[in-house]
Amino acid sequence: MIGEEKMARYLVTGGAGFIGSNFLSLLLNSNYSEVICIDKFNYAGSEVNLHHFRDKPNFTVIKGDICKPEDLAIIWQQPFDYIINFAAESHVDRSIRTPNIFFENNVLGTLNLMNKCLEYPPKLFIQISTDEVYGSIPIPYKADEESPLAPSNPYAASKVSADLAVLSYRKTYNLPAIIVRSVNNFGPRQFPEKLIPKVIVHALEDKKIPVYGDGQAVRTWIYVMDFCKAILAVLDKGEIGEIYNIGSSNEMTNLELVRRIVTHLGKDESLIRFVDDRPGHDLRYALDFSKARKQLNWSEQYPFDLALDNTISWYKCYFEHYATKLATML
Numbered sequence: 001m002i003g004e005e006k007m008a009r010y011l012v013t014g015g016a017g018f019i020g021s022n023f024l025s026l027l028l029n030s031n032y033s034e035v036i037c038i039d040k041f042n043y044a045g046s047e048v049n050l051h052h053f054r055d056k057p058n059f060t061v062i063k064g065d066i067c068k069p070e071d072l073a074i075i076w077q078q079p080f081d082y083i084i085n086f087a088a089e090s091h092v093d094r095s096i097r098t099p100n101i102f103f104e105n106n107v108l109g110t111l112n113l114m115n116k117c118l119e120y121p122p123k124l125f126i127q128i129s130t131d132e133v134y135g136s137i138p139i140p141y142k143a144d145e146e147s148p149l150a151p152s153n154p155y156a157a158s159k160v161s162a163d164l165a166v167l168s169y170r171k172t173y174n175l176p177a178i179i180v181r182s183v184n185n186f187g188p189r190q191f192p193e194k195l196i197p198k199v200i201v202h203a204l205e206d207k208k209i210p211v212y213g214d215g216q217a218v219r220t221w222i223y224v225m226d227f228c229k230a231i232l233a234v235l236d237k238g239e240i241g242e243i244y245n246i247g248s249s250n251e252m253t254n255l256e257l258v259r260r261i262v263t264h265l266g267k268d269e270s271l272i273r274f275v276d277d278r279p280g281h282d283l284r285y286a287l288d289f290s291k292a293r294k295q296l297n298w299s300e301q302y303p304f305d306l307a308l309d310n311t312i313s314w315y316k317c318y319f320e321h322y323a324t325k326l327a328t329m330l
């Protein structure tokens with residue numbers, strides 16, 4: 001059991017970003033192991049995301065790039081027991097503008113980590129992946145772990161490429177790896193270029209809220225803490241060599257989602273502005289996650305509206321931080 005293994009060493013990559021930092025807060029609360037985070041602190045990675053647990057004695061943060069073997073050499077002089085690879089360039093729109101960066105970063109970074117694992121074998125390497133690898137799924141179907149990989153944008157293709165690299169290292173070198181593919185996460189600490197925090201931040205400022213196309217693209221939303229608990233369940237009960245889809249019951253169109261947030265904030269729907277659709281925009285992602293339910297004994301716990309409340313409270317508290325960061329990026 002993860003909580004009982006007190007002397008384990010964990011490496012969490014991309015821990016200053018959205019999901020990684022939420023995972024770190026959970027991990028550091030649930031055991032006393034040594035936890036090391038490496039993050040290159042791109043625009044989405046932030047010290048603010050770490051400050052709730054920055055001073056824990058069993059926690060170290062290193063500013064470094066997993067694409068640079070010299071940075072990995074600094075932290076990796078003995079084996080890590082568990083490696084959880086969150087580090088990635090993660091925004092689809094950016095990947096459409098600068099695809100090379102996504103392939104270089106997301107694939108090479110994963111390869112470098114796995115090469116280090118061959119040198120210093122871990123108990124488990126977890127690759128964090130996405131529902132986007134399966135491409136658009138027509139109603140009423142859902143993608144299970146055996147479904148074909150059909151990425152539609154450079155971000156999704158870079159994640160497929162990294163997943164395939166992991167599977168090849170599993171087969172060729174017997175790397176003890178598991179791949180976890182999640183639906184869209186939301187919650188505190190997400191950079192407000194992603195849909196939910198973007199809508200919240202725009203609505204709080206009474207600015208127009210851009211919605212792609214006719215808003216009919218369908219996504220499934222999971223509260224980040226539910227996803228992080230699924231990763232703990234993978235550490236605890238996951239079988240090496242397996243892929244686990246992680247999902248939720250919160251499937252809705254983007255327009256429905258935006259309307260819910262606007263109503264929640266007591267704002268007017270006239271703030272919504274339809275803009276040109278994203279090129280290659282997948283109409284629907286949908287995951288069958290019955291395998292995780294059965295094998296990991298995991299299920300989502302947070303009702304959507306409660307999770308949305310928590311998320312909105314966070315962005316109200318940290319509004320200045322994000323507004324300043326966004327302003328300096330324009």
Ligand SMILES: NC(=O)c1ccc[n+]([C@@H]2O[C@H](COP(=O)([O-])OP(=O)(O)OC[C@H]3O[C@@H](n4cnc5c(N)ncnc54)[C@H](O)[C@@H]3O)[C@@H](O)[C@H]2O)c1
Pocket residue numbers: 013014015016017018019020038039040041042043044045046064065066067085086087088089090091105109128129130131159181182183184185186190191
């Ligand atoms: N957010 C979602 O809804 C979602 C859904 C499914 C899967 N994922 C996957 O989960 C992971 C985390 O996503 P997120 O939303 O937290 O992203 P994020 O952009 O908020 O955070 C990514 C973090 O990784 C760091 N990073 C990027 N490249 C790095 C490198 N070469 N070396 C070191 N650090 C690096 C960044 O500085 C940042 O702190 C990603 O792999 C993403 O593909 C995200």
